[in-house]
Amino acid sequence: MTRTPVRVALTGARGGFGRTFLAxxxxxxxxxxxxxxDPDVDGVxxxxxxxxxxxxxEPIPGHDDVRWDEIDVLVEASGRVEAGYRYAAEAISRGIHVVxxxxxxxxxxxxxxxxxxRERGVGYLPGDGDQPANLLRLLDWVEKVGLHVVALGKSGEYDLVFDPATGILDQQGERIDASGLGDHLFLADDIDETLAARAAIVAPLKRAAAADSCEMAVVSLYSGATADTERMHYPVARPxxxxxxxxxxxxxxxxxTDRAVDVFSALRLPGETSFAGGVFTIVTTGDDEVWGLLAGKGHIVSRSGExxxxxWPYHFMGVETPLTIDAVTSGSTPFAEPRHHTVLAARASEALAAGTTFEVRGHHHEIAGVRPVIIDRADALSDTDDALTAAYYLLSGARLVRDVAEGDLIRISDLEGVADDVRAAFVEGVRL
Structure with missing residues (x-):
């Protein structure tokens, strides 16, 4: 029987997610x-x-101060791989549900x-409110009604807002002269031509983020969807x-390849509705009359009608997460069991010397010297555990023990300083 009220512990309580959830x-x-x-007790x-x-x-500074017997659900939002993994693993071992x-x-x-x-008999689910769980819920609905999915994904975190009157393009306060974009506001017959022109104009802006690749890799775990290209396409597109x-x-x-995950940069004009980092699926249509009727009601149908x-043009962060708490405490399992259909790996973006230490930094949790890529699980596997391709965030705090050439994938054997328990968890997961 579920206790009321459900007692919820939250890691990373001081962050932006924590604020939306607690409110x-x-x-x-x-x-x-x-x-x-959260270590920032005063901030909490x-x-x-x-x-x-x-x-x-009650503010709790760290792991040693947690009273596990007073928790029903742990919401893990620290974003720190080693610490967060240990919070989640211990909660599960003690019979506590994890979001x-x-x-x-x-x-x-x-x-x-x-x-x-699953072995312990407790719930474990990705949290509603962030794009992975939202996209998985949308995908579930779309496929249950019998629609065939060609692509699925999300918009990048920040819209590209273009003002034709001034020629200025604004991305979250970063402004560039993009006057040439006025000539490419609508798709030409050759879609590649339009997308290439837009990409060249907005090239000074950083649009791709490790967080995007990570989120689509999580979607792959639960859906089996794969990336059409390891860095994804990132078209500059109007919804x-x-x-x-x-x-x-x-x-x-x-x-x-059908059921491909991807991310686009949402282009809009001032005053137009934002995609708000929302999620999408692209499906093939059937009856022309049905989809002509739906297009007439404002739904997005391709020029060909095919x-x-x-x-869903939203992701409301912690505002939606109580839905996941309801699901884990009721025993609901809305998604398939996760499996590594792909691996979020790290490819050297420059020549890296032995002794290089990796650190996760910034709002988008990126690692200097490597870029995140989504590769097929088969390409990550090897006969020995040490020769496995390392997960991108397995590099956090690790040090290279040998030189790595630009363009090479980082392997577990290239690293020292990886936490044994986190490494073992990754190896177990990718070999399941």
Whole structure:
């Protein structure tokens, strides 16, 4: 029988996700935030005060201070692979449900953690509110109604907002002169030509992020979808164009393999509705009359009428996560068991010398010297564990023991300083 209210512990409580989640819990009587785990204890106290108080919440500085017997559900949102993995693994071992928000941990150890949870008889799910779980829910709906999926994915975190009157393009406060974009606001008959022109104009902006690749790798774990190209396409696209752009290559689009994950940079004009980092699927249509009727009602259908875009233009972060807490405490399993159909790997973006130490930095949790790539599981495997291709976030805090040439994938044998338990979790997961 589920305890009421459900006692929820949260790691990474001081972060942006923590704020959105805790603010929402104030309105939900069936669950309560109790232990808020974060090294920034003073910051957590300030957060509690800013929210007008959380009656059961207590700041907890770290692992050694957690009272595990007073937790029903752990929401892991630290974003730190080694620490977060240990919080989740210990919670599962103690019979505590886990909602995994840290996509970095999911991409490395999600398969192992889900397997351990199943054996222990507790719930383990990716958290609603971030793009992976949202996209998986959308994909489930789309495929259950019998639609065939050609592509699925999300928009990048920040829109490209172009003002034709000034020629200025703004991406989250970074502004460039993009006056030439006015000539490419609409798709030409040759889609590749338009996309290449747009990409050249916006080239000064950083559009791809490790977080994007990580999120799509997590979607792959639960869906079996793979990347059409290891770095993904990242077209600069207006949402109304998605059904044309993500058509199969044989029909003039980008996609070479069905059920391909991808990310696009959302282009819009000032005042137009944002895609808001939302998620999409591209499906093939059937009856022309049906889809003509739907196009007339404003749904996105390709110029050929052969493809349609079904999308959710939102991800509300912690506002939605209580839905996942309901699911794990009720025993609901909305997704398939995760498996490594792909691996989020690290490819050297420059020649790297032995002794190089890797560190996860910045808002997008990126690692200097390597780029994230989504590769097929078969290409990551080897006869020995040490020769396995390393997961991207397995590099966190690790050091190279040999030189690595530009363009090479980093292997586990190239590294020292990888935490034994995290390494073992990855190896177990990728070999399952």
């Amino acid at each position: 929402q819990l104030r309105s939900i009587d069936r669950m309560t935030a109790t232990q808020l785990i 106290r300030t957060l509690i005060a800013d929210l007008g108080g959380l009656p059961d919440a 995994m928000v840290s996509k970095e941990i999911e991409s490395v150890a999600g398969v192992s953690l889900a397997n351990a949870a 109304s164009e998605l059904a044309d752009i993500y058509a199969r290559r044989s029909d003039g689009g980008l996609i070479g 493809y349609a875009c079904i999308y």
